Amino acid sequence: MASDIVETEGLDPNFVAPSLLDETTELAEESGNAPEWQALPEIVSSQARSVKVLIAAQIFGSFGMGASASVAILLAQSVIDSEALAGVARTSLTLGAAVFGIPLAILATRRGRRFSLSSGWALGAVGALVLVLAAILSSAVLLIAGMLLFGAGTATGLQTRFSATDMALPKKRGRTLSYVVWFGLFGSVLGPNLGFPGEYVARWLGLPLLAGAFVLAALLLAVAAVLTLVFLRPDPLKVAQSHHAAAARVAAGANPVPATTVPSKKRGAFRTVLPAIWSIPTARFALIAVVVSHVSMVSLMTMTPVFMEMNGATVTLVGITISVHVLGMFAFAPLVGWASDRLGAPAVIVIGQVIFLGSAIAAIVIGPESTMLTPSLFLLGLGWSCGTVPGSILLSSSVPTEIRTTSQGVVDAVMNAVAALAALCSGPVFVLIGFSGLAIGVIILAAIVLATALVLPRAAWLPRS
Template sequence: MGTLTTTGRARSVGALFAGVALLNTATVGLSTAATLIVAAGSGPGWSGLPSVANVLGTAAGALGAGLLLPVHGRRRVLSAGYAVAAAGALVAFAGALTTSLVPLLLGILLVGLGNGGAQLSRYLAADLYPEERRGRALSNVVWAGTVGALAGPALMAPAADVATGFGWPALSGPVAVAVLATAGAALAAAFLPRHVPVRQEVPVRAPARATGVARPLVAMVAAQLTMVAVMTMTPVQLENHGHGLDVVGWVLSAHLFGMFALAPLSGRIADRWGPRVTVNAGLGVLALSTATALAAPTAHTSGLPVALFLLGYGWNLVFVGGSAQLSRDLAPETRSRVQGTVDAVVWSASALAGLGSGQLFAGGGYALVAVVGGVLALLPLALLASRNGR
């Protein structure tokens, strides 16, 4: 990704941090509002569709960004992706105003394209530092999601009140916040230093065959499946038990805090004890979170916030540990392309969880979602434990 001065490095990390924070803020509010809109209009069985649109868009965005970054550089690729996200948020806002499913889902898909670039920002930060500091470097950008974890849910109820004051549907308010946040992310990307493109001549190997890719890929897919399935159905579970957006926002804040706020700790664990220990610990925490959700599916002031916090932090450990291994073990010539491909596979796989979670919820309730999530988290441990090395 090129050599930068200390000032240029700080500027790059700051712009990457701001873009991720704003995209997360947009995605949290937009996805939650859209899930509730679809559940009210089409039933809980289809309430996973917004999550599917988001993850498919993010997968395509990650794949595309990974291919374009070596040629066009950080500034151009992220600026273009965030501009597409801002346009998508506007389309989704039109869908929220009219309660129309097609523009709502199309808009979420476009926001996901920009979010794919935001996801790769962690690798861009890691590339600016020596190997022994890459876990902490990428975790600092992951930590930017804390802003979205706090701001996204906290803004939902006030934004809904403002929308109602304008005579709009209440749930269009959080979507309007997404419009402003994605526009801010596009502005932040403009502050990235100019970059001289580096063309990569080395052929790209299939991700499953690239050294050090199979282990983090399996773990990150499992973590994403578990996290998306349980998180997607939690707002519907709470609404079915008579809770409003304030309670939904509180529980999701606990989850998103777990996903992002402790990322620097995960980075230090990865640098100190290695990616394998970090990943295995994360899978164990994910299994514990689903057991907690199964034991207390209606405890909105105790069990559920704890379960969702553990769900978030288990995912964070796997995400940071797996990403650290990809940053450490991949050859520089193919790194960004393989990283983008891995992220695309992870997000594509989680689309199944987004859609399947709605069907599981309709067929067996929140308990069935939690059980399936726990099984998904535990299965990779046997596979990963059978391999030696970090």
């Protein structure tokens, strides 16, 4: 059977190796149900290889993107004197992730994950090089353009988590997705420290000190692009497309022949896919959970360093607090994925919102005692993990196969666009009603998700195990 797996690059997405199609048909006839093709030995082997490649690319990519958490902020402040414009430049990174989310998903639908992900990492590398030019020329225009392109790396990192589930068994999607999220921890923790080795690179190349970090970021993102382009074979999405098409033809009683149709442009249109997501109760709940969880995290986390500094916290304490927050976001992702598979995604999402409530209440009770915000920020990160991991899985399992990949891009785009708006608004809200006001906002957002969970169909709560 191993010889029956073929590289589908350049072939129609609906192509199926004949022997696999015959086996699919035979098993379907014997059992009366469509078999789980993901359990075939050669698929299991290909899935394991794909996950390893995706994890490796995620480590290098997230390491390179980690410069955005620290060095990019300093670069924006050094290039642009106006704090307002510097805020726009920093927000451009999140906007870039929103802008590139849908095109990369459509590209994946048409050309496969291998081409889409490698293109996204490459665009992020180009963005890093543009930021090097922005530092050299002190150009605000290049800074914003570089941030937008750099944001493609964020969009790619998000879509990598979905790529790991293309060939995964439904009952293992949560764990598989969470592994890729978990390995992003390495880059997220190490990446913000690129400034230190970047200074040596900058001196060696005769560049401004802040530019060196983005030289390293470009190299790391380029490595992620090459790893994906060279080693992500067979393409997991193309394999999944071929089997879904085979199952559809078997169910329709059609002859198993390669199809010649390709996804239409309308199928990838934002205006078409978003209403489709909204019309499905479980998909709508997943969309709300992912977007609201991300907004809750961004709105409170963005102003935490400012609040702590205003109350006398040292730079070291601020750094420790943010590191603990990142730990909460990523460290427990495998456990969250396992729980999503065993308990069901909606149940874990509800748990995540309760954790958000605990984080917000802790922030309000602590008040000006900024040295105690570390537990609150840890819970904030953990709540984010319990919202986005199961929410992503629930979305993928709720929408029709033909729009699944594009739906993933749409949700990521909406998530990043709303988060960018939340980041922009968090400053004025902080000035007007204080840090407690932001925490109250998190409580309101969590209540919205919990209220939405109450109207979910009973079947949606059943775990896929």
